[in-house]
Amino acid sequence: MTDAVEPDFDVIVVGAGPAGSVTAYRLAQQGLSVVLIERGEAPGAKNLSGGVLYGRVLDQVFPGFADEAPVERRITRHVTTFLTADSAVSLDYSSQRLAEPVNAVTVLRARFDPWLASKAEEAGVFLMAGVRVDALLTEQGPDGAPRVVGVRAGDDELRARVVVAADGVNSFLARDLGLRRTEPTNHLAVGVKTVLRLPRTAIEDRFGLTGDQGAAHAVVGDCTLGIGGGGFLYTNAESLSLGVVLRLDDLVRSGHTAIEVFEHFLEHPGLAPYVRDAEVLEYGSHLVAEGGADMVGTVATHGLVVVGEAAGLTINSGLTVRGMDLAIGSAIAAADAIVEAVAAGDVTATGLAGYRRRLEESFVLQDMATYARAPKFLERTGMYGAYGELAADVFHGVFGLDTTPRRHLLAVARQALKRSPVTVRQLMSDGWAGVRAL
Amino acid sequence: MRTTTVSERLAANRFELDEEESHIHVDQELCRSTGTGRAIIAVCPAGVYSERDGEILVDYAACLECGTCRAVAAPGALTWHYPRGGFGVTFREG
Ligand SMILES: Cc1cc2nc3c(=O)[nH]c(=O)nc-3n(C[C@H](O)[C@H](O)[C@H](O)COP(=O)(O)OP(=O)(O)OC[C@H]3O[C@@H](n4cnc5c(N)ncnc54)[C@H](O)[C@@H]3O)c2cc1C
Ligand code: SF4
Numbered sequence: 001m002t003d004a005v006e007p008d009f010d011v012i013v014v015g016a017g018p019a020g021s022v023t024a025y026r027l028a029q030q031g032l033s034v035v036l037i038e039r040g041e042a043p044g045a046k047n048l049s050g051g052v053l054y055g056r057v058l059d060q061v062f063p064g065f066a067d068e069a070p071v072e073r074r075i076t077r078h079v080t081t082f083l084t085a086d087s088a089v090s091l092d093y094s095s096q097r098l099a100e101p102v103n104a105v106t107v108l109r110a111r112f113d114p115w116l117a118s119k120a121e122e123a124g125v126f127l128m129a130g131v132r133v134d135a136l137l138t139e140q141g142p143d144g145a146p147r148v149v150g151v152r153a154g155d156d157e158l159r160a161r162v163v164v165a166a167d168g169v170n171s172f173l174a175r176d177l178g179l180r181r182t183e184p185t186n187h188l189a190v191g192v193k194t195v196l197r198l199p200r201t202a203i204e205d206r207f208g209l210t211g212d213q214g215a216a217h218a219v220v221g222d223c224t225l226g227i228g229g230g231g232f233l234y235t236n237a238e239s240l241s242l243g244v245v246l247r248l249d250d251l252v253r254s255g256h257t258a259i260e261v262f263e264h265f266l267e268h269p270g271l272a273p274y275v276r277d278a279e280v281l282e283y284g285s286h287l288v289a290e291g292g293a294d295m296v297g298t299v300a301t302h303g304l305v306v307v308g309e310a311a312g313l314t315i316n317s318g319l320t321v322r323g324m325d326l327a328i329g330s331a332i333a334a335a336d337a338i339v340e341a342v343a344a345g346d347v348t349a350t351g352l353a354g355y356r357r358r359l360e361e362s363f364v365l366q367d368m369a370t371y372a373r374a375p376k377f378l379e380r381t382g383m384y385g386a387y388g389e390l391a392a393d394v395f396h397g398v399f400g401l402d403t404t405p406r407r408h409l410l411a412v413a414r415q416a417l418k419r420s421p422v423t424v425r426q427l428m429s430d431g432w433a434g435v436r437a438l
Numbered sequence: 439m440r441t442t443t444v445s446e447r448l449a450a451n452r453f454e455l456d457e458e459e460s461h462i463h464v465d466q467e468l469c470r471s472t473g474t475g476r477a478i479i480a481v482c483p484a485g486v487y488s489e490r491d492g493e494i495l496v497d498y499a500a501c502l503e504c505g506t507c508r509a510v511a512a513p514g515a516l517t518w519h520y521p522r523g524g525f526g527v528t529f530r531e532g
Binding site for chain 1: 439441442444446447448450451454477479480481482483484485502503504505506508509510513519520521522523524526527528529530531532
């Protein structure tokens with residue numbers, strides 16, 4: 001292109017979530033001029049997650065970040081609970097091995113995202129907050145296909161060699177270019193969350209923690225009234241993050257409202273001992289991509305790359321939702337590929353193809369592939385209703401000493417299974433599918 | 439925990455209301471004929487949508503900007519985009 005308009009920046013990054021801020025940081029660090037555009041009045045103002053960040057990948061970008069960043073607690077305890085209407089069966093795993101080196105931390109996005117963006121600013125990124133990008137600027141490329149040359153925000157136009165769509169799960173940018181289709185509702189879930197203020201000492205007492213240790217509780221079963229998804233209860237320094245994730249197809253089918261399900265969880269007797277006397281600080285919701293590997297489409301085209309959840313990079317294994325670490329992993333891959341493409345003077349889809357290759361070589365697409373069967377597995381409804389009942393029945397048989405003679409665990413289990421709508425065949429098939437999917 | 443209603447929980451949030459324009463528009467006819475009205479009332483965690491005399495009412499000021507309503511709406515029944523830069527909900531926790 002000989003008569004091309006000189007771009008304002010090498011790269012425009014849209015969205016200052018973890019994907020956008022880390023991409024911008026790494027680009028600036030390698031000498032490119034970068035603008036980071038965020039629609040919230042400050043980074044993080046529009047963002048919400050459950051809050052457990054698996055941090056090893058961020059450690060690669062900012063070694064020892066957990067000592068510097070506004071993190072809440074270091075997770076050393078994972079509890080998985082099957083809830084029924086009147087009982088709870090938990091698997092409780094705690095280990096100091098999770099503390100050193102830090103495996104996972106809890107974060108509150110309104111504090112954590114501004115820190116990440118400030119790291120990008122320190123590296124030379126120009127941050128424009130409070131600006132909503134309305135559309136991509138495209139031109140016809142030499143081969144006739146449209147190429148992205150910048151963005152439009154209101155009456156302003158900004159041009160760059162490469163645009164990075166880091167605009168999250170709703171990604172209007174990727175959609176406009178036809179890189180993302182209209183997602184079927186079984187590929188999406190709504191997360192409904194509240195943050196509850198609770199004194200530090202109460203948190204430590206109730207969750208069995210000391211110092212900056214933290215606990216992550218994953219809950220399935222009655223907490224979602226059997227709707228595909230689950231509940232979470234995470235500890236922050238002086239608050240709790242509590243919420244449900246509900247698969248949209250199941251929610252619509254169920255005849256319940258999201259508000260009903262959330263309030264049912266909030267008031268569940270299994271949760272009451274943890275949330276007693278806590279005060280609501282905030283209430284929010286956000287969409288979650290759940291399609292797994294199926295949802296990841298084209299991640300690079302002429303002049304544009306798509307990172308983080310805008311590219312569908314989220315894993316919901318039923319017990320953990322992972323998106324932030326994948327967003328950061330994709331940011332590293334994208335930034336390095338863009339630097340290479342700009343240096344080579346080829347920012348077409350071919351020039352930017354290194355991004356996909358890097359994603360495939362990293363844990364990002366490998367983990368997506370490992371969990372590729374998880375969405376299908378989680379559509380098996382037994383996971384959310386009957387299994388909790390079954391487990392509760394087995395444990396009731398073991399601990400409910402009502403002066404009738406005790407029977408062997410196996411007999412108890414057999415009888416519970418007989419009462420349960422779950423068949424042995426289904427149990428075995430789900431078990432096998434689970435092992436293969438997770 | 440003391441039981442809270444959705445409006446009490448929303449009252450804990452900070453909102454910057456765009457008085458000049460709503461970021462949500464519904465096509466009443468399509469909402470009725472496609473069942474979108476019922477679906478968006480069910481999925482919205484903020485109770486933005488309600489129904490009166492067969493009309494869908496939209497309280498856009500309470501919107502949490504999740505995009506869930508948009509994801510379940512039939513094509514054309516709902517026009518939804520993000521509020522203008524700086525407007526809408528501002529999370530202080532996240
Ligand atoms: C309830 C819930 C629980 C979760 N739990 C976890 C968890 O425990 N651990 C985990 O790792 N992940 C979790 N996730 C997933 C995680 O939150 C996301 O995967 C992650 O935030 C994706 O990061 P991102 O940078 O790609 O996108 P986002 O964080 O969504 O950032 C996108 C940014 O783009 C901005 N933006 C969007 N459009 C525009 C525009 N047009 N103009 C300007 N700016 C724009 C937004 O304001 C936002 O700042 C959870 C998600 C939910 C909803
Ligand atoms: S975006 Fe979310 S909060 Fe806003 S109206 Fe739609 S469903 Fe309700």
